[in-house]
Amino acid sequence: MTPPVLAVHGWGFDAGFWMPVLERLPDFRGDCVDMGFYGAPKRPKVPRPLVLAHSMGLAWALANIPRPWAGLLAVNAFPRFTRSPTFVDGVPPRLVERMLTRFDEAPQQVTADFLGRCGIDSPDTSAIAPEPLKQSLAWLGQCDERTALRMLPCPVQALAGTNDPIVPQAMSLASYAPETLVLVEGAGHLLPLTHPDWVASQVRLFAARLEA
Template sequence: MTAALKTCSLGDGPALTLVHGWGLNAGVWEDLARALADDFQVHRVDLPGHGAAADETRLGDLDTLADRLAVTLPDAGSTLVGWSLGALVALQAAARHPQRVHRVILVAGTPRFVQAPDWPHAMRLPILDAFAQGLAAQYQVTLNRFLALQFHGLPDAQATLKTLRGRLLDSPPTPKALTEGLGLLRDMDLRPTLAALPCPVHAVFGEYDTLVPAAAETSFRALRPTMRTAVIEGAGHAPFLSRPAEFEAILRSFMHD
């Protein structure tokens, strides 16, 4: 039997399931969940090896993560909001369990995180390789570098970083889960999955995101011309933290496609 993911739920209304990114946990969504709880039933999941699920040690492969996310969803189904690494999990869950997913909203997420000749607006492979090497030596230092990169160039970067680092230190991920997560970011190419999904798919980008550049918007629409996209000015890789009001407004608009 497939085990459900550990989940924290709040509010009442249409279901909205939030999937965090690499190295973090469900706590990263805490402020957004409170803001949405009057109108939505908000579920925040912890991926294996992260947050409340750190006792599992390992993250696991993408198919298993997708299946575990699907059995976590309400019987009536849910919208999936996947941030960064969580975008891969959300896309795969929607592909494998279409009856459980109403729509997918990608937040600074992409079907392919590394560059290819036909996919230029993505990370260079050496950046990910450098993180992997750093993890082998001292993963917490590498995580802090990763977080700093997310908010590079933002005028309020230090305040946002302080909040994010606090939530990370409260529930640190396991080294094995971090390594496996980097492997998914490096190896997965879900572009055919994105193009073929039967449910609506939308995407939110940060103007200053250095990991999933806003310029990728054009590439997304080439794969899926009908998808709605938005770029949040002044935001980095975590727009729901750096520009919460703007992000909430866009998310609410995407819930009425």
């Protein structure tokens, strides 16, 4: 039996981010996490889920979703974001620090600028909830769930773009075992939005492996 899906969005998005993929999987059961960046948070409890995690959603899932999991499909995602002596392929910490410095005075603009860099045209951030976004941004700057990912006792599959402006290819290569990573030539940071048919097909293939 196909395991239930639990989909987790990244920073600046909401539960609706995964809908283009989930609409293509009508026979799958499951639910979506909402971190509350645009309204009330939602933290559904899904037993032994197949976790779909985008961007920061992977680190968040590793830190917050109880085990066991049936499997993990990570998309444009990472267990650690910022550079450190043991993670030289992370982004410079100053990038997150600059966002935090500006956030109190211009939370809507900071969020819109980030979504624009992700590839969202004319993002609407008028309804954001600044405090959850700020707290998650601060956590993003220091989180490190690499050990949790390595210790995860379930199958892992990762999808990434070679032209991702948020998660560079080198970061993806440094984050996953080579046999678990599929790189999409020329793709950016929003595979579930730009390649929903393909991502849905990858979910199906991965779920079939879990059932075998």
